[in-house]
Amino acid sequence: MGVYRFEGGDTVKNLFVSGHRACAGCGMAIAVKLILxxxxxxxxVVSPTGCLEIVSSPYPETSWRVPWIHSLFENAASVASGIEAGLKALGRKHExxxxAIAGDGATADIGMGPLSGMxxxxxDITYICYDNEAYMNTGVQRxxxxxxxxxxxxxxxGKVSFGEIHPKKDLASIAVAHGVGYVATASVGYGLDLMRKVRRAIDHDGPSFIHLHTxxxxxxxxxxxxxxxxxRLAVLTGLWPLYEVVDGEITDVKRLPKRLPVEDYLKTQGRFSxxxxxxxxxxxxxxxxAIADANAERFGLDLEG
Amino acid sequence: MKLRIGAIADPGTSIVNRTGGWRSEKPLIDHSLCIRCFNCILYCPDSAVKYSEKEGIYFDYDFCKGCGICANECSGRAIYMVMEEK
Known part of the structure; x- marks a missing residue:
């Protein structure tokens, strides 16, 4: 695997240029920069509706320096499929x-059907879901x-509710159940790990899927x-395990020498206050x-014991 | 505004949008503490942290939104934020 190192200056490709309208400190903008x-x-690149599309492409400007197309909210996977089939038909597959880079709403809710079809x-598509855990673009709907x-x-x-009730969908397992050859979870907090996984996913023949926590x-x-x-705290508390699934086998789990209590992660954010x-x-x-403990059990996150 | 066929835009044109005006705090660096880990370049959402052999790490204040991630992730604690007055 290639080792990525930023040397600054000319070695940074800078394919997602400055001047995009993402909030100061946006995790997704960092992720997209690293992916490219x-x-x-x-x-x-295909992106459905979401923060990424909004911040990167207010006409007549674009922040992309690679070919990029905006699809509808639900059909990034379908549009990407069409592009791949078109390249194949024209004999330009090697070029x-x-x-596909889509948000969690466009992947797990609205675009689930097209993704399954893809x-x-x-x-031969790499589908990356950047998961910021709500519809952020329209105002933080669950x-x-x-x-x-x-x-x-x-x-x-409020007085009678503690917020969201339902557990997160296990997207990686949904992809694995489709027989996808390369599935990985990644976190924007581990930038070099993310870049390595993106490279692996792209080099993999056939569909591949990365579930990226941002x-x-x-x-x-x-x-x-x-x-x-x-x-990074989401990973260190066991709430966001980092692993790869190659041909159905879980490999390369990021193990934790000392797993932190989930409070360390929850107390940093207003949404859990x-x-x-x-x-x-x-x-x-x-x-x-208990969710973190179950993750630790399932993936063997704890180094000792 | 006239739309081009397919609403195509020329690559990288958002560079005309100088987001530096959003900033309330700006990053500064103490070069003697920099260990060249490049975390600041890696994690800058706006690609506003640059590096050259001669100048070391420097900031593109035309685009820096002042989020402070570079200072927070700095391994050598060389980068710090100061309130900016305009």
Whole structure:
């Protein structure tokens, strides 16, 4: 595997240029920059509706220096499939790889059907879902990726509610169940790991899927300087395990020498702050800790024991 | 505004949008503490941290939105934020 190192100056490809309208400290903007850094120039990118499309392409400007197309909210996977099939038909498959970069709403809720179709047909596409755990672009409405206990505008915490109730969809397992050859989870907090996984996914023949956890300082309500630190805490507490699944086998799990309690992650963000104030909050935190413990058990996250 | 066929835009044109005006704090660097880990370049959302052999790490204040990630991720604690007055 290639080792990525930023040397600055001319070695940075800078394919996602400055001047985009993402909030200060946006995790997604960092992720997209790193994805393109790893992918290189010979890619065609498809993005559905979402923050990424809004901040990067106010006509007549664009922040992209690679071919990029905006699809509808639901059909990034279908548009990417069409591009890949078109390249194949024209005998130009070797010229570019197709990449779809979509948010959690466009992947896990609205575009789930087209994504399933793309997996089934076996197109040679790398699909990356950047998961900031709600519909941030329209004002922090909950999605099926919003974690339990988080307050969103459509699952607000209050006197009778502790926020989101349902667990996150296990997107990686959904992809694995389709027989996708390369599936990985990544975090924007581990930039070099993310770039390595993107390179692997692109080099893999057939569909590949990366589920990428990115913090959103606006929706998660934390200072803009903490984006990377908090994304990293999700990994260190066991709430966001990093692993790869190659041909159905779990490989390359990021193990933790000392797993942190989930409070360390929850207390950094405004969307969980009610858990530390409201009655019964400890019980919800205990349930969230149980999710982390189950992850640790399933993936063998703990180094000792 | 006249739309081109397919609403095509020329690559990298958002560079005309100088986002530096969004900033309330700006990053500064103490070069003697910089260990050249390049975390600041890696994690800058706006590609506003640059490096050259001669100048070391420097900031493109035309685009820096002042988020403070570079200072937070700095391994050598060389980067710090100061309130900016305009």
């Amino acid at each position: 850094e790893a992918a290189g120039e010979d890619v065609i 570019a790889k197709v990449l 997996f089934e047909r076996g197109h 999605s099926s990726m919003t974690p339990p206990g988080a307050s969103a505008t459509t699952s607000p915490a 913090s959103c300082c606006t929706g998660w309500r934390h200072p803009s300087s903490k984006t990377i630190e908090i994304s 009610h858990l530390f104030r409201m009655e019964g909050g400890e019980e919800i935190i205990r349930r969230i800790q």
